[in-house]
Every structure is written in C-alpha cells, then in structure tokens.
Amino acid sequence: MPSRTRIAVIGVGNEFRRDDGVGWAVIARLRERAADRPLPPGTVLATCDGDPARLIGLWEGTQLAVVVDAAHAHPGHPGRVHRLTLDADALERPRTASSHGLGLGEAVELARVLGRLPGRLVVYAVEGADTALGTGLSAGVEAVVAPLAAGVEDEIVRHRDAAARGREG
Known part of the structure; x- marks a missing residue:
C-alpha cells in the first residue's frame, strides 16, 4: 500500500473550452504564487482532462487531494464556487455536474x-x-x-498544520 505523504492539487478540464479551463487557470495561478511562497514539500500541482484513470493516478497515495473543476448547475451562477469534501467514505453531493462526459463522481466511485x-x-x-x-x-x-488559488493554499496549510498537530499528540 502506498504511503500517504503527498498533497496533490489537480486542475481538471479543457483550457480550450473557455470556462472549462478554470481548473487549469487555478493551477497556473498557484504555480505563479509558488515562486514567491513555496508550497509545502511533496505538493504536486497537476492538470488533467478529467479521465477517471488519470485522476486516480494523480491522487493515489496522497494524504490530501484538492481538485478544481468546472461545473454545470441549473440555474447557473457563473463564478459561484462549491466546496465538497470526501472523508471516510462520505461524499457531499452537489446540485452540479462536471462539464465532462465522465465526471468526478465516476472517478471517486471507481477509486473507492x-x-x-x-x-x-x-x-x-x-x-x-x-x-x-x-x-x-x-x-x-x-x-x-x-481568490480560489488563495483558498486552495489555505486548504493545504490547514492540512499541513493538522497533520503536524497529529504527530505532536
């Protein structure tokens, strides 16, 4: 079983389909910011087209995986961000769907x-x-x-701090 020592931040989408490229744009912004404020060691920034096997390969063996993806919602509010978490086999299900044919839900279920x-x-x-x-x-x-790139950085810091407290206690 792989050790869970890394953090993966994955931007999902297609940068050539306008708003579907939001995940890629957030990864690009994180790479720019990391030049001044390095991310914790072991943090991987990656982009993916949403293929379930590729997603699983990117997050497998990580302690934390953060995925940024475009979503369709009805009614839609462009730019509204939904934060969803998966812990201990519990997935919050939004009223949104991935903008890809096979969505993140399929990747999560396959990985499970x-x-x-x-x-x-x-x-x-x-x-x-x-x-x-x-x-x-x-x-x-x-x-x-x-703001989303900053939020992802905060997510990583909170995870790192919680992991450090866990090692202390």
Missing part, C-alpha cells in the same frame, strides 16, 4: 471500489457560463481564479 481514494479529497466546483471552443474565461469565472 479499487481502494485508491486519497486520505482526504476536497473538490472546488466552479459554475461556468461558457464552454464553447476557445480560450479565456468568462468575467464571472475569471474573477474567482485568484
């Missing part, structure tokens, strides 16, 4: 069956407005990229 879930999974699902072919995010989605 295979025993390859991360120790903790946090998903940030961002409601989008435009998934047409092209680059660039809509204004509402672009506006959440920087």
Whole structure:
C-alpha cells in the first residue's frame, strides 16, 4: 500500500473550452504564487482532462487531494464556487455536474471500489457560463481564479498544520 505523504492539487478540464479551463487557470495561478511562497514539500500541482484513470493516478497515495473543476448547475451562477469534501467514505453531493462526459463522481466511485481514494479529497466546483471552443474565461469565472488559488493554499496549510498537530499528540 502506498504511503500517504503527498498533497496533490489537480486542475481538471479543457483550457480550450473557455470556462472549462478554470481548473487549469487555478493551477497556473498557484504555480505563479509558488515562486514567491513555496508550497509545502511533496505538493504536486497537476492538470488533467478529467479521465477517471488519470485522476486516480494523480491522487493515489496522497494524504490530501484538492481538485478544481468546472461545473454545470441549473440555474447557473457563473463564478459561484462549491466546496465538497470526501472523508471516510462520505461524499457531499452537489446540485452540479462536471462539464465532462465522465465526471468526478465516476472517478471517486471507481477509486473507492479499487481502494485508491486519497486520505482526504476536497473538490472546488466552479459554475461556468461558457464552454464553447476557445480560450479565456468568462468575467464571472475569471474573477474567482485568484481568490480560489488563495483558498486552495489555505486548504493545504490547514492540512499541513493538522497533520503536524497529529504527530505532536
């Protein structure tokens, strides 16, 4: 069984389908920020097209996996962010769906069956407005990229601090 010592932050989507690229944009922002404020050792920043096998490969063996993905919601509010967590086989289910044919839910269920879930999974699902072919995010989605990147950094710090307290106690 792999040791759970890493943190993976995964931006899911397609950067050539406008708002579907929000996960990639957040990863790009985190890479920029890491130049000035390095992330904890063992933190991996990755992008993925949403293929369940690739997602599982990226988060397998991690203590914490943070996934940022575009979502469709009805009615939609472009730029609204939903935070979902998975701990001990409990997944909060949103009223959103991935913007991909196979969604994150399928990857989670497959990972559960295979025993390859991360120790903790946090998903940030961002409601989008435009998934047409092209680059660039809509204004509402672009506006959440920087605060969401900061929120992901905070998520990592909280995890690192909780892990350190666990080692002390």
